[in-house]
Structures are given as structure tokens and as C-alpha cells.
Amino acid sequence: MAEREVRLAELAERFGGEVLGRGDTLVRRIASLRSAQPGDLSFFSHGRYRDELAGTRASAVIVGAPERDATGLPRIVSPDPYLLFAKAARLFHAEIPVTAGIHPSASVAPGARVAPDAGVGANCVIGEGVRIGPGAELGAGCVIGAGVAIGAGSRLHAGVTVYPGCGIGERAVLHAGVVIGADGFGFALDAGRWLKIPQTGRVRIGDDVEIGANTTVDRGALDDTVIGDGVKLDNQIQIGHNVTIGEHTAIAGCVGIAGSTLIGRHCMIGGAAMIGGHLAIADRVVIAGGTVVTKSIEIAGTYVSVIPATPSREWRRTVAMLRNLERMAERLRTLERRMSGGGNEP
Amino acid sequence: MAEREVRLAELAERFGGEVLGRGDTLVRRIASLRSAQPGDLSFFSHGRYRDELAGTRASAVIVGAPERDATGLPRIVSPDPYLLFAKAARLFHAEIPVTAGIHPSASVAPGARVAPDAGVGANCVIGEGVRIGPGAELGAGCVIGAGVAIGAGSRLHAGVTVYPGCGIGERAVLHAGVVIGADGFGFALDAGRWLKIPQTGRVRIGDDVEIGANTTVDRGALDDTVIGDGVKLDNQIQIGHNVTIGEHTAIAGCVGIAGSTLIGRHCMIGGAAMIGGHLAIADRVVIAGGTVVTKSIEIAGTYVSVIPATPSREWRRTVAMLRNLERMAERLRTLERRMSGGGNEP
């Protein structure tokens, strides 16, 4: 945490919003309603945290317009309180500075070029021809294959593996255990055995991309797998070979995207959704968590295919009904035939 | 395996159960029915392994009360044969002792405190202010961030990453590739671009927790992510920021739990279940494998939403029927109207 104090009015000036109550209230940290102490700025959005708002010890609160009068505390009322909270949190948060230089236990190939102010952690292994840009930092134990380029200001946490030839843009954040550029899953059947197809494409990752822990992005078979600028990937996502993800799309944890699928820009994909291969998803599509996508989606909007959890006894009956639907339809047809044949006949 | 021989009667005395047949039968190893040799103790529960019971070469068997007479071998009959099997297996199994000391290839910050009888494996990287308790052991290549505390007797297998500030209790087992404390997936939309929200909370893990290979637990945004005492997590689970998991809950592989969700105590969550964000799941809830939970669950019980696999031709018809349900309901309403209007009218 940075040590700085800011007046509430100053925050509103910088980031927008209307101050209610004492604008000279000093805050120096962001905290949740529940754990806030005097001197902290907190944040209220969901109605379900109303009790916490009543009991908070925060000195000031960010609220949305509908909650304008939900508290008597000094507050900033904002049309987008979450964004205001994000900006304030960034103000109070000091990034850990890069530890420049190459740790003595790292193995760096003679032809690799590491910017003087970049940092290479303990036990990193940097291949021939690698280029690491200014201010970039690699955590301990990263393995960077030959010919990889990592842009300025990017941060790889511990144990990231980047296979040869891949490229990562500027200001990327790759969390621990990420694997970029492993072979795509490409095999042809040859008399009952699988013949491996060489995966000779690469992975190209744009600027301002964040990739969560243990996520994997496969290299292309012939052309490249492409992650656009500003894309945010959560943990444990699997991106197949030759997928393209458009700019500023956000994908939550545990999603799988099969090979050669094209995801549009500004999409939002919920956790554990599964997107089949060779599909095209339009810009600004929202896919609910757990949904399975088996066809291309051409029109922006929200898509779902999830049945919510149900008490098991009730669910067993629903599944039995499902299995019985054709029989029900048949019975309905029979009734319709009899009705149209005249009510008096047997 | 430890080299010890135990009489069947002695096992029953220590762990409960009734001995049938010769109680002085000596056993010195646990083995499956199929691979058991003379001198081995085996275990029968599922009816589907009845053939294996008939053919086993084991010297003795643990059986449940309903299988009391399923074999003529010396046996222990137990009301909970699986638990008895677990206890016997633990008796015969010798833990590999900790290799105390710090491997010369490890990088340990000067201010870190490692207990003298703890073990730190090859290529480990231990940050400033880390505390590693007595008898704890870190496998090769673990990366432990500044300020992390690891309790007595905990074991981290190879390649575990713990981000700065997180805490792990006593007797924890973390398998290879686990990532604790990576940033939660927190971004606010700012004119179509994602603005990262600093993730300043930590992860706190209780005592007697086991975490499977490549599982990830994100740090909290403001407050902490909390894993209670005795929780067991299988492989490739994703736990979002600010999740709380109650004591003695067990979660099978590939489950995802989205941010800020509260899981109760003594829950059991089946493999590949997906639990949405900002929910509350009561104590003693059982969620079937593959189920999607989108709403809070307030009552203990078993919950499901899974449709079992079906031959594809049949399934295509079911999906067509599903799409047609509203039309069916409409036809039903028409029939009802005509019936209530009198069978003779058109």
C-alpha cells in the first residue's frame, strides 16, 4: 500500500462523482465495508451487503445513484461506482517495483537480449534469440523458448513457460503456471492410430493482456493463435490451436475454447463455458457461465444453456419427464385427432 | 511400505469390527482383491467386484455387514468397511521422512526463517520474511513469496507457487503445480476497456488441508480468500477471490467456484460442478458432479442439474422436443379450452 492521504473531494474531482457530506474527509486506504477502519474508503453496491454498510467503520463510502441516501457517511455518489472504486483502489495501490537485473541462478542464452532495467528471476531459463523489453519482469523459474519476444513492462509470475517463437506484447501480466505455445491437439487417424500433425504456428499475444494461473494457450497448427489487445483471461482456461480472441474480451475461469474458433471483440464469457471448434462468435456476445456453445453466434446478446441445480428428488422426476417427452407429444396428438374428429365419437 | 505384521484380531481390536475365521491370520500389506498375494489384507465393498472376491489370493478381507458371508476367508466385518480399510492402510503405510535442511541450489532470502528440521528442496526460492514451521517440507522448485507462513508438518510437493502474504496452516499437503494467491479476476469496464482492480487481500489456508495438483486459489480483492480446517480439494479446482470454504468440506476435481461465494462446512461437491459468484451454500450440502449452481442453497440436501449422456440420435429428438415445449403447452391449452367449452362445439 502506498502511504498517501487524499480528501474525498479530490477523489471526486479526479475520477468523477458527487460528494455528499464532508468533502475534506481524509482517506488513505481502500477496504471492504466489513473490515474497514477509520481512515478507510469503502464501497457499497449489492443490496445484500446493506447490513455491512450500516455497521461499517469506514470514514467514507462510494455508492451508486440508487444508494444515494443509504448511509449518512461522507460519500461519493457515482453512476458507475464499481469503476470509481477501481480507480480509487489503483490510486492507493503501489505496484511492487521491478527488481532489475538477471539473478545469478538464471540461465540466459548468449544471443538473448534482456533490457538493462528488466528483471529475470532465480532459475529462469532464457533461450537463444529471446528479447525481453524494458521494465519487463520474469518471476522465478520461468522458461522462455528460443526466439520469444516479451514486450516492455510485461510481468510473468513464477513458473510461466513460453514455447519457442511466441510473442507477448507490452504490459502483459501472466500468472504462475501459465503455458503459452504448447502443441495444439492435432492428430489424423491412420488405420486406428493417431498420427501427430506438426504444430508449426505460434502464439501472438497483444498489449495489456492478463492471463490467469495455470491457463494454457496452444500454438497454431499452421497459422498463429492470436490473443487481442486488452483481453483478460482468468485461471485454468484452455485455448486451442488457431483460436483468435478479439480485443477487450474477458473470459472467466475454467473456460475451454476448441481449435480454430474465432471469438469477437468486447465479448464476456462466464466461467466453465465450453465453446466448440471452428465456430465464429460475434462481437459483444455474452455467454453465461457453464453454457455449451456448439454453433456460431452471429448476433450480439446473451446466450445460455444452463439448468440450475435442483433438489435431487425433483430433478430425477424432471429427467424422467424429459425422457418421456416424445410419448407426451404422441398422446397430445392423439387427443387432438380425437377432438377434431368430433367429441361424440369414441 | 512399512515392514510390520499384524494379526487380524489385533486390527479389529484397534479399529473396531468383528472377526470371522482365524483371528491369528497375519497380514502385512493392503492390496486390492485382484492383485493381493498371500499375506495381504484386502477390501470388498461394491457388489461389482464380487468375482474378484471369489478369486482373490488375499489372506484376509475387510467386508461390510451385508457381505458378512460373501467369502469364507478370514475377515473383519465392519459397519463402515471403507473407514476400517483407511485406518488399516494408514497403519501399514510409512510416510517418507522429511529430508531436513536447505538444498544448496535453493535461494532463501536472508530474513526468512526455516525451522531446523524442515526441508527445502532443490531450486526453491524463498522470499523475505517467510516462516517455514518445524517438520514442513518443500519439494523441488517451489516459489514462496515474501511474508508467507507455512505451518508445522506441511508438505508442498514440487513446483508449488505461493504468492506474497498468504498463510498455510499445519499438516497441509499441496500437490505439484498448485498456485496459491494469484490475483483474483477483478476488472472494471472503462469505456470498453478493462481496468484492473488491485487484488490486495490474501489467501488463508487452515490446518489439515489437502490441495490437489494444478489447483489454483486466488487471493482476495480486499479481504481474504479463506480455506477452512480439514478442507480437501482435488486436482485442477479453481477457487475465485474472496471465496470462503467451510471446515471439512470436500471438493472433487475440475470444480470452479466464482468470486465471493461462501461454501458451508461438511459439504461435498462432485467433480466438474460449477458454482457461481456471490452465492451462499449452506452446511452439509451435497452437489452432484457436473451440476451448475446459479443460486444460493439454504437447505442441506443433495442438488443436481445433470442430464445423463444419451445415444446421439435419441438426444437430438429430446433437444428438438425441448425447443418445442412452448408450442406443446399452447396446444394443451387449446385442447383444454375446447374441452371446457363443451365437446360438441367446433
Next chain:
Amino acid sequence: MAEREVRLAELAERFGGEVLGRGDTLVRRIASLRSAQPGDLSFFSHGRYRDELAGTRASAVIVGAPERDATGLPRIVSPDPYLLFAKAARLFHAEIPVTAGIHPSASVAPGARVAPDAGVGANCVIGEGVRIGPGAELGAGCVIGAGVAIGAGSRLHAGVTVYPGCGIGERAVLHAGVVIGADGFGFALDAGRWLKIPQTGRVRIGDDVEIGANTTVDRGALDDTVIGDGVKLDNQIQIGHNVTIGEHTAIAGCVGIAGSTLIGRHCMIGGAAMIGGHLAIADRVVIAGGTVVTKSIEIAGTYVSVIPATPSREWRRTVAMLRNLERMAERLRTLERRMSGGGNEP
């Protein structure tokens, strides 16, 4: 890429297929229709890439029989164009040769035996009694437990962990972050607490197996977990303890297979499918992506349980109908009773 030029006719002679157009056309690389340059051989299968076929700069193309006349370019017409493409791609692709020898930063136990022409990368940690076969190669940071055997010609990419006692056959490919042999998820309930059952089996992996990045295969509880010859596993798959996977089965990304399940030979399992525990799946079963399997499958064929994504408004109505199915069935029964009672009665 290897530097070699081949005449189209020569390719057809070696791998089959009929040449149309100039058979003396020289090709020296494989490329996609879109990115091909003169001198490249490309590949056309899906109708959706017809525009790319029209505009390609490739010198020659592989096509299937139905697309025999889809282009005027020199071409090979094949009954199985994908397999022909695979063979041609392998011809032009030169494997990176093994860097023989043990990197000075690796820790190799005195009793381990590494073949002289095998390669052990930087920071690898090789336990007591390990045997690494001729021509095998370990990427940087692999951790190989005591007693593990790795067959000739196998390749482990960076950061693979193999727990003690496991065996890997010949010509295996294990991608970065793979974990073989972590403990299975075995616990017995003991008065509300989970008692760990020692996992004393191992993992045995056959020949010609490929395993994708961050996939995990747990060791058996008593007997072994077994991956048959020629099995191909994609990224982020979880294989539970005591699973057996039959020869030449292919499994796409994000699949989970729970403990003690037996998968047949020549099966194909789509991405994110979930297979429950203690099941038996016959040979040559195909399971569609996202499908949940909760019962054994005894007959070869294709199985599904996936509902495709739907616009959310429409989906909400379908779910409401689903919840209402029992009520609909009741109404249908009422109508039937009234009809069979005679249309004139009330």
C-alpha cells in the same frame, strides 16, 4: 522447417492420392490457404474455407474427392485428405534434435541412470534410481521422483513433475506443467473429518502417448492408473486414481475422469466432457464435448447430453417449461380421462 523440395507426383506416390494438373509442381512447405506463398502446399477440406481456396497463392493443394474440381491449381485428390496433409506436414517438418547431456544446473541423484545420448535440461531434479532411456529429453525444471522410468525417445517439456515410482513408455510427449502420479483423491469420513487413504499405486503410461499442458494423472490407491499405448490427451485433463484408458483413445481438453473408471480402446472424448467414477466405457465409444457420463456405456456409438446455447430470454422460458413438465403431464392425463369418459360429460 526442413529445407527440401518435393514434386507433387512424388508426394502422391509416397502417400497415395491422384494428381490433377502438373505433377512436377515443386513444393517445399505446408501452409494454410490464407497464408500460403508460391512454393507452398496447402489443404482444403471445410466448405467454409472455399473463399480462401479461391484466393490462395499456394502452388498446389490437397483436396478431398468431393472437392476434386473446386480449384484449377495443381492438386492431389485423396479419399482422406486430412491424413495426407498430416503425412506431408511431417515430411516437411524437421524435429528439433535432442541436446544430449546433463545441464550443469541439474541435480541428478548418484543412482540415477541417464542414457548418454539423452538430454536433461537446466534445473531438472532427478531422483534416486531413475532411468532415462536413449534419446529421451527433459526440458528445463522437470522434477522426476525416485524410481521413475522414462522410455527411449520420450520428450518431457519444461516443468513436468513425475512422482516417485511411475513409468513412462517410449516416444511419449509430455507438455509443460503436466503432473503424473500425484495422490488420488481418497479420503474416508471419520466422524465428520476426512481421513487420508495412502495412495500406494503408481501411474503406468504406455508407448506413443502424448499428454497436453497442465494435464494431471493421479497415481492409483492400491493398483495402478494405466494409460494405454497410443493414447492422446489434450491440455488440462484430469485423470483420477485407478482409471484405465485403452489403447489409441483420444481425449480433448478440460475433460475429467473420476476414479476407477475404465475407458475402452479407440474412444474419442470431446472437450470438457465429464465421466463419473467406477464406470466402464466400451471400445469405440464417442462422447460429445461437454457431455456428462454418469452410467457405464456398453455399446459403441456416439453419446451426448448437451443443450446448445440459446438466447437468454428464450432459454428462461424453456427452463420454466422444464420445471412445469409434471404439471403439463397432469393436465394431459386429466384431458385423457375426460375424453375417455365421453366428450359430453362435464
